[in-house]
Amino acid sequence: MPKQRIFVVDGEVYSSPNASTLPPIPRYSDSLAEYTTPRDTQQLEWSFNGYPQLAFVPLRDRFEGPIFQRLAYTFQSLPIELDRYNLWRLSPTVQNQWEGLEEKLRSIATFLIGWSTACLPVNFSIFRLPSQYGWHRSVREEQYARKIAM
Numbered sequence: 001m002p003k004q005r006i007f008v009v010d011g012e013v014y015s016s017p018n019a020s021t022l023p024p025i026p027r028y029s030d031s032l033a034e035y036t037t038p039r040d041t042q043q044l045e046w047s048f049n050g051y052p053q054l055a056f057v058p059l060r061d062r063f064e065g066p067i068f069q070r071l072a073y074t075f076q077s078l079p080i081e082l083d084r085y086n087l088w089r090l091s092p093t094v095q096n097q098w099e100g101l102e103e104k105l106r107s108i109a110t111f112l113i114g115w116s117t118a119c120l121p122v123n124f125s126i127f128r129l130p131s132q133y134g135w136h137r138s139v140r141e142e143q144y145a146r147k148i149a150m
Contacts, residue, residue, distance in 0.1 A: 004016070004017050005017075005019060005020065007022040009022065009025060012025075023044060026043070026044050026045050026046055032045075032048060032050075032051060032054075036127070036128070038127075038130075041054060041057045041127065042057060042058070042059055042060070049121040049123060049124075050121060050123040050124055050125045051124075051125060051127070052120070052121065052124070053126075053127070067101070068101075070094070070097045070098065070101060071098070071101075073149075073150075075146055075147075075150055076146075078090065078094075078146050078149050078150070079091035079093070079094055080142055080145050080146055080149070083138050085138065087138035087139060087140060088138065088139055088140070088141065088142045088144070088145035089136075089137070089138040089139070089145060090135055090136070090145065090149045095135070095136055098130065098131075098135070099131065099136070102129060102130055102131055106129070109126075133148055134148045135148050135149040
């Protein structure tokens with residue numbers, strides 16, 4: 001049986017069954033910031049009742065396989081193009097792929113939540129959806145179009 005390690009930091013006691021050192025302790029807050037980015041959810045955080053799904057966010061993005069490979073772009077490889085109004089936008093083909101993926105993942109999540117017998121907290125919230133970041137809009141600057149798509 002592994003030895004449980006006890007750490008005391010500023011009068012607070014932490015324990016771990018397998019850590020030899022204490023990882024950085026995140027700052028405590030009652031909720032996530034209103035404009036949390038997907039990358040922000042990959043940081044070590046305290047549990048939030050309103051976001052029980054936070055514990056299942058992968059530490060690294062892995063856009064592989066037939067479903068997620070359509071997201072495997074870098075800042076420079078994004079297919080950004082000029083539209084008929086001389087504004088920059090993500091390629092319509094990629095927009096359609098991303099919209100379809102979001103729609104299907106939302107349907108799966110809705111089904112799983114409805115099928116589950118788990119009780120969700122009263123203040124349960126979903127993360128902002130990818131489409132809510134504005135990657136489908138046309139903008140004046142190419143760099144900004146790339147930034148919102150990423």
